[in-house]
Amino acid sequence: MKKRLFVTGATGNLGPAICAAASNFDATLLVREPSWRFDQITTVSGDLSQVSKIAPRDAHLILHAAADTRFVAPSAELWRTNVEGVREMIAFARSCPRLERFVYLSTTCVWGDARGRIAEIACTARPGFHNDYERTKWEAERLLMESQLPVQIVRIPIVIGNEADGSILRKGAIHLTLKWIAQGLLSVIPAHPNARLDIVSVDFVGRGLAEILWRSDSKRSVIHLSLGDHAPPLEEVLQFLMGWIGKKEEPKPPAVVDLATYRLFKNLISQTGDALFTRIYQTADAFLSSLLYPKVFNTSLAERVRRLEWRNLCRKVFEYQLKHEY
Amino acid sequence: MHSIGIRGYEARLGERFVALLDLVSDPARFQEFPGAWVTEDIQSLLLKAAANVLKANQLSGNEIDCLLWVSAIPENHLRQSQTGQRSFLSNFCYSGSWLQSELGLPRAAVVGVAQQGCAGFFSAIRMANNLIAAELDVNHVLLVGGDALTPGTSREVLFNIVSDAACAVIVSREKCRYRFVAGHQIAKGSFWDVCSKPAEIAASYFPSAKTVVQTLRKKLGDDGIDLVISSGVRRSSWEILMNLWGIPIDRCVFPRTSFGHTIQADSFLILKEAEADGLIRPGMRILLFTFGFGSTWSAIVLEATG
Numbered sequence: 001m002k003k004r005l006f007v008t009g010a011t012g013n014l015g016p017a018i019c020a021a022a023s024n025f026d027a028t029l030l031v032r033e034p035s036w037r038f039d040q041i042t043t044v045s046g047d048l049s050q051v052s053k054i055a056p057r058d059a060h061l062i063l064h065a066a067a068d069t070r071f072v073a074p075s076a077e078l079w080r081t082n083v084e085g086v087r088e089m090i091a092f093a094r095s096c097p098r099l100e101r102f103v104y105l106s107t108t109c110v111w112g113d114a115r116g117r118i119a120e121i122a123c124t125a126r127p128g129f130h131n132d133y134e135r136t137k138w139e140a141e142r143l144l145m146e147s148q149l150p151v152q153i154v155r156i157p158i159v160i161g162n163e164a165d166g167s168i169l170r171k172g173a174i175h176l177t178l179k180w181i182a183q184g185l186l187s188v189i190p191a192h193p194n195a196r197l198d199i200v201s202v203d204f205v206g207r208g209l210a211e212i213l214w215r216s217d218s219k220r221s222v223i224h225l226s227l228g229d230h231a232p233p234l235e236e237v238l239q240f241l242m243g244w245i246g247k248k249e250e251p252k253p254p255a256v257v258d259l260a261t262y263r264l265f266k267n268l269i270s271q272t273g274d275a276l277f278t279r280i281y282q283t284a285d286a287f288l289s290s291l292l293y294p295k296v297f298n299t300s301l302a303e304r305v306r307r308l309e310w311r312n313l314c315r316k317v318f319e320y321q322l323k324h325e326y
Numbered sequence: 327m328h329s330i331g332i333r334g335y336e337a338r339l340g341e342r343f344v345a346l347l348d349l350v351s352d353p354a355r356f357q358e359f360p361g362a363w364v365t366e367d368i369q370s371l372l373l374k375a376a377a378n379v380l381k382a383n384q385l386s387g388n389e390i391d392c393l394l395w396v397s398a399i400p401e402n403h404l405r406q407s408q409t410g411q412r413s414f415l416s417n418f419c420y421s422g423s424w425l426q427s428e429l430g431l432p433r434a435a436v437v438g439v440a441q442q443g444c445a446g447f448f449s450a451i452r453m454a455n456n457l458i459a460a461e462l463d464v465n466h467v468l469l470v471g472g473d474a475l476t477p478g479t480s481r482e483v484l485f486n487i488v489s490d491a492a493c494a495v496i497v498s499r500e501k502c503r504y505r506f507v508a509g510h511q512i513a514k515g516s517f518w519d520v521c522s523k524p525a526e527i528a529a530s531y532f533p534s535a536k537t538v539v540q541t542l543r544k545k546l547g548d549d550g551i552d553l554v555i556s557s558g559v560r561r562s563s564w565e566i567l568m569n570l571w572g573i574p575i576d577r578c579v580f581p582r583t584s585f586g587h588t589i590q591a592d593s594f595l596i597l598k599e600a601e602a603d604g605l606i607r608p609g610m611r612i613l614l615f616t617f618g619f620g621s622t623w624s625a626i627v628l629e630a631t632g
Binding site: 183184185186187188249250252253254255257258260261264265267268271272273274276277 | 352355485514516525526528529530531532533536560562563565566569570
């Protein structure tokens with residue numbers, strides 16, 4: 001008999017990955033709209049505040065992937081979904097007598113301004129955050145770690161698209177950043193010389209989640225589903241992007257600068273009052289500022305999950321973005 | 327090592343000062359600029375600058391082998407015909423030829439330098455240096471450059487205020503105050519349509535500025551830049567440039583009074599102040615950088631000879 005799995009977040013960017021991972025289970029998905037249907041998967045409709053009333057209590061596994069992943073969004077909205085949402089899920093999980101594991105999809109961004117090699121451990125000391133998304137996800141992890149539930153936190157880095165055609169349901173800060181770089185409008189990037197860009201595909205996350213959900217013997221409470229040591233240096237990604245643009249038009253490589261220079265640059269934008277650059281850097285800043293704090297994530301499980309070579313993934317994403325967005 | 331370089335120069339702002347409040351609708355964005363210096367007759371201003379530089383350097387008109395007329399604005403390459411008529415032939419009433427006649431430079435070849443935007447003067451300095459190096463009978467090249475905005479034109483250009491100014495430089499084979507060491511420029515033809523891509527050009531400013539100076543310093547074979555002469559554009563942009571180039575900010579000379587950007591004369595207006603302030607010492611390597619619409623990023627290195 002298949003185990004019962006309750007899933008949130010199946011309608012977001014990672015929806016296809018989550019559904020694929022859930023296919024081996026007797027799964028029930030939480031969806032906001034009753035009209036949303038998934039082949040051969042049961043749904044219940046409602047939002048996170050209603051989960052205790054509508055979700056099946058016979059779940060052996062919970063996969064909580066619903067989140068507000070906007071880097072630039074009102075703080076209260078992020079808090080409501082990412083922190084209060086987890087609080088509701090914890091209450092629901094406590095009411096599930098057969099619960100074996102509560103898998104929480106988190107982000108490597110919870111490490112904020114930490115630097116260096118990051119172990120697969122709880123982020124107990126509160127780091128400095130670059131945006132409210134990081135802060136609310138860190139708060140959510142803290143609630144879960146204190147919950148005494150059989151929690152497994154799966155942290156993923158930036159998801160940039162799927163492996164088949166590079167598409168993504170909803171663009172994030174990185175997609176806008178890449179677009180502006182390609183257009184030659186985002187020309188000054190703050191980054192540490194050792195900064196890496198840990199980027200994964202929707203499919204990679206799906207394969208990783210399937211592995212995690214299927215392996216009932218896993219006792220590890222924190223898992224990084226990221227490229228880890230295989231994450232490319234930022235400079236390499238930029239060179240690759242410029243080379244790719246160069247086949248179509250003259251590339252305009254951005255200048256990678258230190259924090260002091262970046263602050264001067266933002267001050268200059270502020271002085272000029274230019275509306276376009278103000279908007280671009282306000283949006284991009286929520287993502288870019290993290291590049292000043294280089295990290296490499298240990299990945300115990302991700303090493304066993306097949307990954308697409310980052311250049312191939314980027315090529316597909318760039319091509320998709322060029323066709324549909326740039 | 328050759329000794330070709332700048333023998334003398336003269337730079338002067340427009341005669342009339344217009345306060346910032348009378349120039350822009352939102353002066354708060356331009357607080358570092360008190361206003362702009364304007365002229366109604368840029369060609370007369372250029373004539374004065376050129377005559378003065380010849381006199382100050384004790385050169386007769388007969389000794390000038392070449393005259394380079396530099397202007398960013400196409401109209402400034404033409405002088406109105408004395409007939410007052412506009413016809414096909416009036417397209418050939420060149421300002422450079424008029425200046426040759428006014429100054430009395432009978433032996434000078436006359437060449438116009440255009441399509442470089444505000445980088446035209448640096449190109450002219452390189453051309454003059456190379457002309458003297460290549461042709462043994464060429465000893466003195468007079469460079470005259472300047473632009474004035476036509477009345478009614480906005481003086482707010484790419485986040486800066488623009489003043490009118492004239493500049494005249496003599497590049498000679500010998501007796502130079504500043505030896506020409508090296509120069510480099512990057513031209514990006516994809517930015518030819520300045521009207522349609524102002525944001526892209528502005529965004530490209532810093533990365534290209536970094537590249538042009540990095541390349542120039544590689545040519546030099548060492549990093550020895552003792553002094554950087556800024557321009558009249560926003561001071562904060564120079565603070566960024568100095569960081570990008572990895573040169574300490576205290577090596578950058580800023581204008582005492584911000585006159586804004588003058589298209590051709592910024593570097594020499596500030597070099598003049600640096601000399602007056604005793605900042606230039608023999609042997610110093612001095613970096614000059616500018617950007618011109620069109621678009622060109624240009625940098626030169628001079629060595630003070632004392």
